[in-house]
Amino acid sequence: MELQAGKNNVTFKSQGVNLSGLLFTPENFDTSKKYPTIVFSGPFNQVKEQMGALYGQKFANKGYVFLSFDHLGYGDSEGELRNNEHSFIKMESIRDAISYLRTLSFVNKEKLYGYGACASGGYIPLVAVTDKRLKAIATVSGMMDNQASYFGIMTKEQLIPIFAMANEARQKQYETGKVEYYDALGMETLDPNNLPEGPMGEGYDYYMTPRAGKETYKNYTHLAPKTLMENAPITSAVTYAPYLYTPYLGIVGEKAQTAPLTKIFFEKASEPKEFYEVPGASHVSLYDIDQDVDKAVEKMDEFFSKY
Template identity: 40%
Template sequence: MRTSILILGSLALFMSCHTPKNNSQSLPIVPSNPIKQPMMYTLKSGKNSITFTSFGVNLAGDLYLPEGFDSSKKYKAIVGASPFPQVKEQVLATYGPEMAERGFVFLGFDYLGMGDSPALPGEHKQSRYMFRLIENTWDAVSYLGSLPFVEEVYGLGVCQGGSIIASAAVTDHRIKKIATVSGMMAADAFQWTDKNAANQLIAAANASMQKQYITGKPDYVAPFGLNDEQSREEYIGEAAFPEMAGESYDYYGRDGYRGPKAVENFTNMHIGDQAMQSLISIGEAYADKIVQPTLVVYGADAPTAVCSTAFIDKLTNTHEVLAVPNFSHVDFYFKPAAVKVSTDAVAEFFAK
């Protein structure tokens, strides 16, 4: 019962109307074919704004480089995959510096239609679709592989990013190892136990898709019931599960750690047909096909733990598990103690 009722409040940990912010597209860039460009050698330790090509457009990214970076040396690189519906200034901006501090190159980027990355012509912003996320990830791997100082590429996914990385790795063996943190790789049990609730989400998503096709205009909704204007008291007061709502608000809410006031390019509003793809658990379906060594880190007592444990049960590769007590799902997004545990574990695993 506990699992079934979490779908509506927690499709708040990763999945009505308000127009999202108009995101700026002006960025200093490193070209997506940097081997031929001397501009690549202006890269420096710390955060570098870059772009790379996917679906024929330039996606915006941040490339984090270790202290004392030397372009003539070789480094292990990580492509990061973020939670739904995040942009690169959120979890990836927490994990990027941490992994660079541990000696890795780290790429965080905005998926097609998100943050500083454009939507395709004729399409709408805030349209983060699962199958495109996988292809964007493959192109991010290609970008990292084009950098002469990158020796190997690994994948790190947090929350929905865990499913993205796991799914991308099935047929992209250029990714040599993967790690997931609070990963939503096996979300079927989490999302479909209450099939009536799931089908209500589908009905709303189907209606939104039809509306957008007919009008040609975006239909923005609040997937978690959380918009950009609510106070903590207002949101929790309307929530069926106040504790979970409080945890979500403290990160995503108007006054949250990485909410719309703290992160200019972020909004809680999202395209209305999102559930048509987010309800498909690709990572779980293909877990037994993953050949790369895999690390799974999750909060042992978090309500989303089943999304990691059910995935682990289906793995047939070499894998390691770190189930951490006393940390929730969202703690691993930004709480210093939880982030230290996860980044230390990931660094040790990738360094082997």
């Protein structure tokens, strides 16, 4: 495989199938040199061409190698069950992405970092608790505390029917092979002419328009299997924050309503750690608004260069 400076299409094995990735390399890329390297995992249901590709090019411009990839069952990657936002499966793919990067001669194994956004802001720290091949990690707009997001705000009477729905979908899938998908983020319930403030309205503007929707990224969908609700509530990075033992940087938008989910992880996380609020930014503006993305990239570069 001959790699060029800039964006390269790559594949690697994970859990017995081929995953598809975009590997970004710096200007004047030279395979005989060693480069600091970042493995990226993105928000709920995103494909590699969305947030990851934007950050990938910006980090390549700063001298990094950067991998954005389609998780198992997403985009151009193999996998029979499509668009399966399954936290534990995704964490396995992140570990295999790390393994893949460490086989590349130009990757500096002592400067290999993890970066997770939104949902993966909960996955990357959980991987890093036991995977010390990552020398430091960062999260942006991280969803770090699913226990609080589900069990902390919903009652037993509300939750049990949701879990039962997921269980029934699994049984049907097992018996018939038919996968039931649903609008997990509630995008279809919103009125585009009267969007609410906060991440829901921001999410619609991002995912359900040409900004980052299917019209622009053909492999993207906002739908997920109903079995999602069996694993999402029990994926909570906060529980393991004291045992991270890996340098951590938490980045949130100053105006992000989801910022407390990162703050609580940061407060409990082991040292060394840093916290940074991007002035004027929201949860979703950190996905693709250049002025906010550039601030996040600058801060991550500054942080990673220490380790």
